Amino acid sequence: MHFKLQPRHMTVIATPRHPVHDLLRRITGDEKHAPSAHSTLDVLWVLYDRVLRITPETAEEPDRDRFLLSKGHGPAAYYAVLAAKGFIPVEWLDDLGGWDSPLGHHPDRVLIPGVEVGTGSLGHGLGLAVGTALGLRAQGLTTARTFVLLGDAELDEGSNHEAIAYAAAIRLPLTAIVIDNRSATHGWPGDIPARFPNWSVSVVNGHDHDEIERALRVTGRPHLVVATVESKES
Amino acid sequence: MREAFVATTTALLDEDPRTALVLADISASSFTEAHRRHPDRVLNVGIREQLMAGVGGGLALTGMRPYLHSYAPFLIDRAYEQIKLDFAHQDVGAVLVSIGGSYDAAAEGYTHQSPGDVALLDTLDGWTVHVPGHRDEVPGLLRDAARHDDRVYVRLSVQENRRAHLDGANLRVLRRGGPLVVAVGPMLDPVLEATEGMDVTVAYTNTPRPLDTDGLRVLAEAEVIVVEPYLAGTSARLVSEALNGLPHRSLHLGAGRTEVRRYGHWRDHARAHGLDPAGLRRSISEFLG
Numbered sequence: 001m002h003f004k005l006q007p008r009h010m011t012v013i014a015t016p017r018h019p020v021h022d023l024l025r026r027i028t029g030d031e032k033h034a035p036s037a038h039s040t041l042d043v044l045w046v047l048y049d050r051v052l053r054i055t056p057e058t059a060e061e062p063d064r065d066r067f068l069l070s071k072g073h074g075p076a077a078y079y080a081v082l083a084a085k086g087f088i089p090v091e092w093l094d095d096l097g098g099w100d101s102p103l104g105h106h107p108d109r110v111l112i113p114g115v116e117v118g119t120g121s122l123g124h125g126l127g128l129a130v131g132t133a134l135g136l137r138a139q140g141l142t143t144a145r146t147f148v149l150l151g152d153a154e155l156d157e158g159s160n161h162e163a164i165a166y167a168a169a170i171r172l173p174l175t176a177i178v179i180d181n182r183s184a185t186h187g188w189p190g191d192i193p194a195r196f197p198n199w200s201v202s203v204v205n206g207h208d209h210d211e212i213e214r215a216l217r218v219t220g221r222p223h224l225v226v227a228t229v230e231s232k233e234s
Numbered sequence: 235m236r237e238a239f240v241a242t243t244t245a246l247l248d249e250d251p252r253t254a255l256v257l258a259d260i261s262a263s264s265f266t267e268a269h270r271r272h273p274d275r276v277l278n279v280g281i282r283e284q285l286m287a288g289v290g291g292g293l294a295l296t297g298m299r300p301y302l303h304s305y306a307p308f309l310i311d312r313a314y315e316q317i318k319l320d321f322a323h324q325d326v327g328a329v330l331v332s333i334g335g336s337y338d339a340a341a342e343g344y345t346h347q348s349p350g351d352v353a354l355l356d357t358l359d360g361w362t363v364h365v366p367g368h369r370d371e372v373p374g375l376l377r378d379a380a381r382h383d384d385r386v387y388v389r390l391s392v393q394e395n396r397r398a399h400l401d402g403a404n405l406r407v408l409r410r411g412g413p414l415v416v417a418v419g420p421m422l423d424p425v426l427e428a429t430e431g432m433d434v435t436v437a438y439t440n441t442p443r444p445l446d447t448d449g450l451r452v453l454a455e456a457e458v459i460v461v462e463p464y465l466a467g468t469s470a471r472l473v474s475e476a477l478n479g480l481p482h483r484s485l486h487l488g489a490g491r492t493e494v495r496r497y498g499h500w501r502d503h504a505r506a507h508g509l510d511p512a513g514l515r516r517s518i519s520e521f522l523g
Binding site for chain 1: 251254256274275277279280282284285287288289290291292293294295296297298300315316319320323324325
């Protein structure tokens with residue numbers, strides 16, 4: 001399993017000695033989606049280490065922050081971060097996709113503590129996130145934030161654009177993160193922010209933790225964070 | 235029935251802060267006042283049925299009880315994968331309330347018809363399906379659905395029986411005689427008229443899922459006829475399983491698979507599908523010999 005890193009971004013995750021790397025290496029199988037998993041690692045780490053108000057102890061609290069991994073394929077980095085933060089036992093990482101394993105090649109919220117949605121089929125997370133943010137608002141849980149992570153190729157699914165337009169129209173407090181590794185087959189002429197009209201936008205280096213954190217701290221409106229990482233083909 | 239849905243759902247929004255309504259433009263004007271009172275819980279996403287289901291799933295994940303509403307072909311057919319993955323796969327529920335199933339919207343054409351909605355839900359696990367036969371049956375079904383978090387489909391129709399049967403969850407015998415004829419929802423009156431003078435038992439249900447298989451096994455004789463307002467044969471597997479070990483013949487009547495490329499009134503389409511009283515009498519008589 002290869003984990004390509006830009007040498008100039010020596011962030012916490014980029015340090016080979018960081019424990020989350022060891023956890024990631026424990027995960028076997030799912031080679032097909034390895035680049036997809038690694039592209040998300042830094043953003044996931046910043047979310048769980050610096051931004052999300054959620055711990056294993058508060059994973060069922062109504063006013064917790066919500067993180068929805070819409071890009072459900074390639075969840076190795078997600079599982080590694082959940083293990084590093086104590087949501088799941090690290091031993092689970094040794095049997096990815098096994099008959100007795102709760103960890104599939106796509107995450108299932110029913111089987112994994114701390115996972116908010118079961119995803120895999122692309123184009124579901126953003127709509128679910130819009131509903132989640134609406135549900136929190138309707139119950140007065142205004143301190144709870146909602147984050148959803150997608151891939152740039154996932155934006156090909158039309159269902160996303162139903163959610164993008166509606167969230168903008170009602171100015172829904174919601175943060176969508178798009179990991180951009182240029183994997184969309186036909187690309188996105190005009191670039192990804194052009195597909196999110198009336199959203200505020202941050203375009204960040206997907207390995208720079210401080211940049212990522214600053215972008216994720218924008219609140220109060222639909223906000224897009226494009227986290228650029230190396231091309232899937234590179 | 236749509237008016238009963240609007241009135242009951244509006245009342246539920248007032249009474250229960252867990253209730254949320256998600257619309258995709260259809261019927262939105264009927265909820266203007268409810269939206270004014272509950273702007274955070276009456277949500278019109280526009281003509282976006284995939285999003286309507288996703289929003290419903292998200293609301294349910296936060297503990298709310300979402301009611302989703304549109305024409306059946308848009309609510310069920312169009313958003314099938316969202317229904318599959320955004321509810322049961324997330325282990326949450328919702329109440330889906332449709333209008334325009336089968337051929338209610340006869341003059342609108344096949345794009346606005348959904349004879350296969352119940353068959354589609356039959357591919358999934360754990361959906362309760364209500365097919366009320368009268369507007370007065372609607373409020374109780376909707377209120378019952380507010381008391382839990384399961385997955386419920388309520389299929390409203392412009393076709394109605396003359397009187398309501400509020401205890402239609404299980405098979406309710408309305409005429410006693412020979413072979414059993416099961417009438418689902420608004421098929422009751424056409425079945426009663428079609429079988430006038432025939433030696434048959436007529437039983438009614440407005441809840442075909444879960445099907446009252448115990449009642450079916452008690453009432454069935456050597457011949458069983460099921461008349462459903464949606465795709466013919468939708469309940470055939472369940473009936474066969476319920477009567478396993480009992481020698482029987484069965485006839486399943488309902489909307490046909492072949493598109494009727496004509497407009498007109500729903501009564502015209504009922505006749506084309508053989509679901510008017512004359513057509514039913516013809517089919518049932520031929521079957522019973």
